[in-house]
Amino acid sequence: MKKRKPKSLVLSGNGINCELETAHANRLVGFDTDIVHINSLLDGSKSIHEYQFLNFPGGFLDGDDLGSAKAQAVKWKYQKVHAIDRPFLDELIRFVADGKVIIGICNGFQLLVKTGLLPALAGQYGEQTVTLTFNDSGRFQDRWVYLNVRQLSSCIFTKDMDKIYLPVRHGEGKLVTKTEEALQQLRDEGHIVMQYADENGHITAEFPWNPNGSADSIAALSDTSGRIFGLMPHPEAFVHYTQHPHWTRERLPEEGAGLKIFRNAYQYVVNNL
DSSP states (O other): OOOOOOEEEEEEOTTBOOHHHHHHHHHHHTOEEEEEEHHHHHTTSSOGGGOSEEEEOOBOGGGGTTSTTHHHHHHHHHOEETTTTEEHHHHHHHHHHTTOEEEEETHHHHHHHHHTOSSOGGGOTTOOOEEEEOOTTSSOEEEEEEEEEOTTOOOGGGTTOSEEEEEEEESOOEEEESSHHHHHHHHHTTOEEEEEEOTTSOBOOOTTTSSSOOGGGEEEEEOTTSOEEEESSOGGGOSBGGGSTTTTTSOOOSBOTTHHHHHHHHHHHHHHO
């Protein structure tokens, strides 16, 4: 009997605007992918537990009211899913406990941080300990950035990666921790996955290589399991060489480097779920 494809869900609605590109990246690597509106999850007509991989794409969720993704994070903490009488955040925590995987890209990363699913210091899911706030430049940044991938990270999405070049487009991408101790905990527990670097690969806080002023030049985090991953850059925006800004001037591989992140997720799901 032919084995069924693993299933992934890509969130849509309420200002999310990168769902089509994110779904395309999922399908390219082999997932059977559904684009599902937020309301369908909250009214109970669709369940996240039908899937092995959740994708929270970029966009301007709820118009960035109260700060990027904050309004939806508050809703998920308190709004109960119809018919099961539990907040949606509890369902997400159950999804993680079942060994499944989640990615949050840009606005989706902001959502993971503000629900407390990332970084989940000391395994405390649901408690917000860091935030993503306004860029130091005071402006929306739309550019490509160099990223170093930390080898100490347990993130399953960045397996066999050491660096990557991806686009960013955000106004609130500066990662800030409550305390210096919390920042040190991010380092010590291996939560830091990617850091902004210059073209020579040196981690830097200098603009424009670090487009937002993040502490420790942090561009991406994971939980300690490595199965929840959030990043400000957009891997779904570089899945084919024609998306690269130098594609008419350089000979590039046909597959864009961002697709490796989704391919790693697919291989993990196939091998473990």
